[in-house]
Amino acid sequence: MATAKAALLKQLADDIGGFTHDPLGYALYAFPWGEEGTDLAKHPGPRKWQQDRLREIGEHLQNPTSRYSPCRIAVASGHGIGKSALIGMIIKWALDTCVDTRIVVTANTEGQLLTKTSPEIAKWARLAITRDWFKPNATSLVSTMPGRDKAWRADLVTWSDNNTEAFAGLHNQGKRIVVIYDEASGISDKVWEVTLGALTDEETEIIWIAFGNPTLNTGAFRECFGKQRNLWITSQIDSRTVEGTNKAYLDELVATYGEDSDIVKVRVRGMFPSASSMQFISSDVVEAAKVRDVQALGSDPVIFGLDCARFGDDKSVLAIRCGRDAKSRPWKRWTKQDAMTIASEVALEAMRWKPDAIFVDAGNIGAAVIDRLRQLGVENVYEVWFGGEGGMAYLDNGVTVHTGNKRTQMWTRMRAWLSGGAIPEEQQLTDDLVGPTYSFGADEVSIVLERKKDMKKRGLASTDDGDALACTFAEPVLPRAVPGYLNPENYGHRPAMDRYDEI
Structure with a gap:
């Protein structure tokens, strides 16, 4: 044997x-x-x-x-x-x-x-x-x-x-x-x-x-x-x-994004993308938004987006957006500031601009900032968890996509907005917006934005400005009061008109 x-x-x-x-x-x-x-x-x-x-x-x-x-x-x-x-x-x-x-x-x-x-x-x-x-x-x-x-x-x-x-x-x-x-x-x-x-x-x-x-x-x-x-x-x-x-699944990608899209080139056809990378937001879109002049509607809500950082090289940034306009109201930035100081200064900005919503990144020191803002009596303060559940978001050209987390969902909404929005002409914001790449999640369906720590490995700075602006897209915000003739509640309630009455 x-x-x-x-x-x-x-x-x-x-x-x-x-x-x-x-x-x-x-x-x-x-x-x-x-x-x-x-x-x-x-x-x-x-x-x-x-x-x-x-x-x-x-x-x-x-x-x-x-x-x-x-x-x-x-x-x-x-x-x-x-x-x-x-x-x-x-x-x-x-x-x-x-x-x-x-x-x-x-x-x-x-x-x-x-x-x-x-x-x-x-x-x-x-x-x-x-x-x-x-x-x-x-x-x-x-x-x-x-x-x-x-x-x-x-x-x-x-x-x-x-x-x-x-x-x-x-x-x-x-x-x-x-x-x-x-x-x-x-x-x-x-x-x-x-x-x-x-x-x-x-x-x-x-x-x-x-x-x-x-x-x-x-x-x-x-x-x-x-x-x-x-x-x-x-x-x-x-x-x-x-x-x-x-x-x-492959046919679904082609039908959703188009045969010549970078997503299909990379994920289906085995071809290199047209852009310099799988860049989530193109440089052309950002450059156009920097020079665009827009007029916000009187009914557009004012929205604050606050990205919080504690110490180190990262900054805490307050972005302010009103409809398509994220340019005319000056942003605020803080380096190496504690939560109490940031909350106090955001409260002062809230008194000035009377925002309809303040979305705060709840990570890092954000939770402490939120607590202090509410303690100070600031209204309409909402926490945002970047790693939370994403969901569907409009991308462009009538396409909606699954997003793998809350941060990706906000950036996807921001990307769609940028095609008609106006942003400050500041290089740091530009770098933030064009820097991140994207990939597919573990389910191979949802898209996921590149993490900050992975960007740092590539030698890129933390996207503090970009995340602050993205926070303004955390949730839909109702418009402010509108003139009666534009208010949907008044539709169907106008008095009947007799066209033959004497004028």
């Missing part, structure tokens, strides 16, 4: 060894395609685009003239084509077929890496016929062979511009190196630059793979399809052409 088992294990090892330069053959052999009771019961094999990429790696390695030059593959695609699944297949093939292979995997965010990429890698490691060869951990896949766990492994690493050691020190001369970027558009150019240092080992199989939605029209991932395209094997994949994708 022991002898038979040993023979089977040796045969398995020999079979796997035969796929050293044939990742497609390995994938077809090692995973239980079409087997009942497995995750792959309904799948006869890898999807066509996945097979094409596996074949490209194999052809590169099988050619003696290219084997030891870096194999660089970049795929820009729409949503749901199975990028993470292919990453799992490639990692398992690379580890199983070359002793002491070193793999580093990273993604655009830590959340993407740990909640999406990592579970998919673990899944394919579990599905493989060689599942006992490597042990999956939360951030690694390591050899179970005694003494090999340090040298024969795949590691999932987070990155920052100040922490690139994992990429700078990636060397494995004479063996195999694999670098994988998941959602590559969001990975800093500095990390790309440092990774180049791993491509210098002689007589080493080096594979560098960059997958992702093409969310940014600038940066290293975009350059793979531009000025660096001679170095990369590139593909741009429309999700609608891939078997097994959610065609109804």
Whole structure:
């Protein structure tokens, strides 16, 4: 019995060894395609685009003239084509077929890496016929062979511009190196630059793979399809052409936003956006609002929006809007001021402008400001929780969208308003409005505005001015009293007129 088992294990090892330069053959052999009771019961094999990429790696390695030059593959695609699944297949093939292979995997965010990429890698490691060869951990896949766990492994690493050691020190001369970027558009150019240092080992199989939605029209991932395209094997994949994708959802995106919209280009067609990024508010719209002159109606309510910050570089900002006019009434800003001081000064502004609503960001010191304003007898004070439930909001061109949180809903309403509104000609406000990008939420339907802390990672300032103006759109506010002839309550109550009466 022991002898038979040993023979089977040796045969398995020999079979796997035969796929050293044939990742497609390995994938077809090692995973239980079409087997009942497995995750792959309904799948006869890898999807066509996945097979094409596996074949490209194999052809590169099988050619003696290219084997030891870096194999660089970049795929820009729409949503749901199975990028993470292919990453799992490639990692398992690379580890199983070359002793002491070193793999580093990273993604655009830590959340993407740990909640999406990592579970998919673990899944394919579990599905493989060689599942006992490597042990999956939360951030690694390591050899179970005694003494090999340090040298024969795949590691999932987070990155920052100040922490690139994992990429700078990636060397494995004479063996195999694999670098994988998941959602590559969001990975800093500095990390790309440092990774180049791993491509210098002689007589080493080096594979560098960059997958992702093409969310940014600038940066290293975009350059793979531009000025660096001679170095990369590139593909741009429309999700609608891939078997097994959610065609109804994809068609809904196209019907809602239009074939040539940036959302459809990025999330469906695998094309880079027309704007410089998935910028939520375009620069043209903001510039037009800065020079626009508008006249508020007498019935337009005056609305305060207050974004609160405690100390540090962020500021507390009071924006004042009346209908389409957010320009004529001067805004207020405070740096390193406590809640009591801010509340007192907002109360003075309320006495001056008599707002119909004061919407206050309740985070940070905002709750204390709200309490103090009410204590001072200021009326119409409402708290706003940026992380609260969003809901539907009008975007433009008759389109309404789902928003993932309250802050995104307010910014969406503000974006629609800007096409006819007027704002102060101040650079800080301009930078705030054009700075944030957007993405899709976990439900893949709602849109979510980029978080402040993620913007800071990109070197952008906190959007204090932008958030203050957005607060004025927290909730609808009723108009002030209107002349009788405009009051809907008077409709149908006019005295009857006899056209034949003498005048």
